[in-house]
Amino acid sequence: MDYGDKLFWLSVVIQRKYAEVCAEFDLTPAQATLLCAVRNEPRRMADLAASLGMTKNALSQLVDRTARRELVGRASSAQDRRVVMLSATPTGKVLGEAVYAEVAKRLPEIARNLDADDQRDFERVATAIVDTSDLSPPASNQRVTP
Template identity: 45%
Template sequence: MSLTQLRLLGLLRDRRPRMTELADFLGLDKSTMSGLVERAERRGLVQRGKSPQDRRAVDVFITPAGSELAERLQAEIRVALGPYIDVLSADDRDALTQLLVTAADDHRLRRGTL
């Protein structure tokens, strides 16, 4: 699974965005985003459907299989990063978390999605 596919599943865990919103957040053009979603859809990880708010728009949402895979991958990442994070003090873990949140927010600001 590519990093972009992993990010897609992570984004869909708690939201049902429109295709255009996903493309903006991931920094992809429309055709690349469509291909990414199509591949994930063929694997049974995501589905597309009409937006409940705007029937003309297409939302993307995670399937139960996609949720299971995302949870499993998140657990594997935690295990892999554990030895590096566990040696940090509580203050350093908080600082790392803040740096990552700030970096993610900066990325969204540059993309215009925050």
């Protein structure tokens, strides 16, 4: 297997572990990701779609399914009523925090078979990749056009 193959299979290992944790909370991985993204503060739907790499339509459908479980809610922005904000309900916030904590605790298990030095190297490299990746949403002060 070449390097690209190894990265592909690493992503599968990570996704499987994440899905396992999500299932324990009766959430799909997409629902869990959404809850984790809004657990601390409301987010603009457009920014959320960009951050999560989803179309606005796909995000809207995900939000609809998650809102039916009373875990998230939509509201118009106080600054611009055309902007839709998404936030966790009190129940969604508690669930989002619990999922996030469990993922943070258990995802490192994927490196459990590495020796201590390799685990530290893996943590360092994973941190560097995330820190140098553009995971931020577009600037939220951009004007929204109708």
